[in-house]
Each structure stands twice: as structure tokens, then as C-alpha cells.
Amino acid sequence: MLRGLTTVSFFADDVIAAQGWYTELLGVEPYFVRPTEGTPAYVEFRIGDYQHELGIVDSRYAPHGRSDRAGGAVIYWYVDDVQAALDRLVSLGARVHEKPTERGPGFVTASAVDPFGNIVGVMYNEHYLEILGSRAGA
Known part of the structure; x- marks a missing residue:
């Protein structure tokens, strides 16, 4: 699906x-x-x-209006270094939403709220690298 x-x-x-x-x-x-x-x-x-x-x-054009609070689904973007990505977001004016958290071996997440109220998730994810590597050989 x-x-x-x-x-x-x-x-x-x-x-x-x-x-x-x-x-x-x-x-x-x-x-x-x-x-x-x-x-x-x-x-x-x-x-x-x-x-x-x-x-x-x-x-x-937000389908259900906008809340003053960040919330809803968090989409995680793959990054090689979660702390460095979070530091970059903060240096540009975002605020930490969730500090780096290990979710299991090979999986670390963090998130920040951009200056416009959106949550930006970043994640180191071994599975992403496996899929990327398998597609590179295809």
C-alpha cells in the first residue's frame, strides 16, 4: 500500500x-x-x-488550520551525524524538540522545531544505509 x-x-x-x-x-x-x-x-x-x-x-492552505504548538507526525530525515545535524538546525534558529535518543543499536533520533513551527526530525538509521547500499549495486 x-x-x-x-x-x-x-x-x-x-x-x-x-x-x-x-x-x-x-x-x-x-x-x-x-x-x-x-x-x-x-x-x-x-x-x-x-x-x-x-x-x-x-x-x-493548512487543511485544519494551524496550532500555535508544534505537534503531529514527526518525519525523520536520514543524517550521518544526528548531533551535528541538530546543532546545525539550532544554529539557524530552530529550537530543540527532542535531544538525541538511541532507539536501539544503529538507530538514533532527534528533532527540532523550525522558526515556523514545524518539527524537523533527523535520524541515523542503519536500515536506510542498507537499502541505499543495495540500490547502489542494482
Whole structure:
């Protein structure tokens, strides 16, 4: 049924500020912007080994409104070094949501809340590396 991650959508009251923040964090510009003129309502980045999509959506389009509190599902992005990734997020203005936590041998998670109220999860995950390695030989 579920075959893979397609797009993760984060919401922001100020899409332009969020675009700048994520461009700095990710080191790439969004590949897609809508509308192309004026203030964007949506920007999208392609990132990582599988070019997963991270979309920043104007909060006006949040399906159930926005809470002042960070919450909901946490999507974890693979990183080689959880503490370094968390430190980078914090250096850019995010606040720690969950300190690095070992979930079992080879699995460590942490998360931060970006300046726009979205939870960004980071994870070292041996399974991710196994899948990546098996696909490299395919």
C-alpha cells in the first residue's frame, strides 16, 4: 500500500522567510515555486539520496488550520551525524524538540522545531544505509 515518501509538506505564515531558511539549511534553492511572480504560496525542494520533496506551503492552505504548538507526525530525515545535524538546525534558529535518543543499536533520533513551527526530525538509521547500499549495486 505505502510505497515510499513523496512529499513532506511544512506550513509557514511567511513562505519567503521559510524559503530562505530552508535554502540555508539544505544548501539548495527550491526547484519549484508557485506562483512564479509575487509572493509564493508554495515552494518545493528536492533533497537527499532519493530526491524526496519538501514543500513549504502558505499557512492559509493548512487543511485544519494551524496550532500555535508544534505537534503531529514527526518525519525523520536520514543524517550521518544526528548531533551535528541538530546543532546545525539550532544554529539557524530552530529550537530543540527532542535531544538525541538511541532507539536501539544503529538507530538514533532527534528533532527540532523550525522558526515556523514545524518539527524537523533527523535520524541515523542503519536500515536506510542498507537499502541505499543495495540500490547502489542494482
